[in-house]
Amino acid sequence: MTEFAMVLAMMISSNSGVKFIAPAAIKVPAPNSPLVNYALKGLERCWLPSERRWSHIYHLDGRASPNESLPQSDVFYTLNVLLGMSRVTELPADIDLPDIFYRNAMSLTALPVRKYAFGMALWAAAELRLPIPEQVRRELRAVLSDQSQWQAFRAQDLGMLLTGVIAQARAGEKEWLCFAGPLYRFLKERFQGESGLFLDAPSGFRRRFASFATQTYLSIACYQYGEFTGDASALIMADTCVRDLIALQGPQGEWPWFFDAMSGRILDFYEIYSVHQYGMAPALLEWAERFGRRGARDALVRGFNWVLGHNQLGRTMLVPELNLTIRSQVRKGELMTKAPRVLRAIKNVWLENGGQLIDSANVGVRLECRSYELGWILWSFGRRTDLRDLSHNVAFEQPACLPGGEPQRNGTRIG
Template identity: 60%
Template sequence: MNNRDISTSENSPLVDYALKGLDRLWLPEFGRWSHIYHLDNRSQPNESVPPSDVFYTLNVLLGMARVRRVPRNINLSETFQQNVRHLLTLPVSKYALGVALWAGAELGLALPDDVLRHIDGMLSDRNQWRSFRAQDLGMIVVGVVGQAKVDRKKWSPIATGLFAFLLDRYYSPSGLFFDAAFGPRRRYASFATQTYLLLACYAYGELMNDDRAIQIANTCSRKLIERQGPNGEWPWFFDAARGQVLDFYEVYSVHQYGMAPAFLELAERHGVFGARSAIIKGFNWVFGQNQLATPMLVPHLHLTIRSQVRKGELHTKKWRVVRALRNSMLRREAVLVDPSELELRLECRSYELGWILWSFGQRSDCPELTHNQMFMERCQKIT
């Protein structure tokens, strides 16, 4: 998929930037996008981890559903069918099944019968729901809602049951969401926890005209906007029981340009004040308005830099966990550290670019982002 002209006048420069970046992450021998593209100048930058490759590929295909003009060299149906079959042969997480439902619904592509039977078995066994993490439940709910738009009779009752479970076990009085249904660590939740369950609430609320679901999502959106950092950074770790930020780091670019805009677009639609400003402020962090005063873009590769992380924590989560537990016990709100204590995680993952496609593939109302000069300069046609 390399060295081809994939620029179009129908896509924004931001979307074409992401499409060109994805071209670099394509693994032609496997028919999927890679787990990681390393940005440390190694000779073979693409790293494949098959279960992750498959999930990330489905996430990218989800984003492609919102692209006005998909490059001709990308066969959406073939790539979808080839990868969705691996869900039964690889040790994938349950959320991969959810994104398969979601992507299939958005692309208008049917899942293979054996994959559907496997998903039906999981959803009919409520004991399995008890082990769902927030990402599992969130993506499954959105996927089921997507399928319900096609076959309401089959999928709507499932969506209703799952949403009731979400309300019962994952919604905190603080307005944030727990990360699990049970267990002592359920209160410790990430920004991703909030994103996936927010998307689930908005999706279910819109499908079923359920105002309570929309208001729960709006409340969480407002809580997160209130906790957005001074440079637009989205905190990583929360005590969902108290609604407290336990740690800002690491700050992930995908949250800034992809995942936060995904739910904030819905929050804006449903009247949450400040949602649009939060999108722009968060994206400006990517453009360089951050603690390191460094753009999180790699223009000559059309890629993004994954995150800003505390020094010494690139390969361990131990100190992050200790810090979060200490802040939780002391009821102490996390703050930003001195920039000298931060470094970059030099990698890019395909799903990150997929979130750009999803969140901005059909937006024409944010030219300061989608047509920013940083993308305009790099998205001229390849000759």
């Protein structure tokens, strides 16, 4: 029993004659919501103890060793999980945040990671109030000081780096602030699409083919920069993008995957990723709500409910017996290759097609979960107390156990 509960029980049993209430009858609210605890328990399954990081993929197809490691991906995902944990009230006692951060941040200089991983390290370190290892700091400063390297940035690189720089400055580490203005100007000049959506690259054929992640990372960066510096143009860019995304949200709350950022059209809904529905979109829409974007909250709720079964397959995207989630809904036949998706996007640009969902008979699921997806749950809902229909949904309670210790599947269909 907590100290608070013991004191309350003693007060009730004082000389005032009030009847004593047994400690068992006193209910103190749990620090974490069921949704946050669900994600924390799922992350326990993704943990790689010898490497001190969370895994690239947890496979849900029944294989004997479900965790698959890809070191450069593990490291980035781990930093993303740590970012989420910065917002969690009560963490498991055996999670050593400083040690995990240091080990994985140091790995950034030894592995072939994209520049966005360094941005995530900046962001997570700022939120956790942890120092950045000197070797990582030197490499980051070299990248940020050489603007010729920025031409190779994709949207995620730029968005994460700008967000990380602002997060550091907000935490009092002013040495990074000198990079914020140049990064934002580069974003504004080279990544702002005419349609209101963001482009994916500063130049080249690929830049108009932008993903939902493109929109999320650059919008969050603009919100962060605009709020911290008072630059209204950044807030307007972010709000315009969010407005357009809400207008393009699918009939059951689906967030489309691929856009033509020049015209602002959907090129392909698929894959529809669960992490966008329950993690990344809520992270972005939290900012949009703060700045008064109409419809942001409703869009968040509709998108989240897609995961709970309000989707074209009519199935939950949760795996409650494992406290994990199913990665995506995908066109059948495209689980192992992206080639058809790429060719279809190119064709749809010229034919002005692609803005529709396909027949559900041609849609399947990708049976895997990635640790960073659970990290986004922690970030988006670790501090929210105003969405109890989502964060305290019965779907995130512990599944009932059947005789023999096997957990009941609660209707979740695997395969």
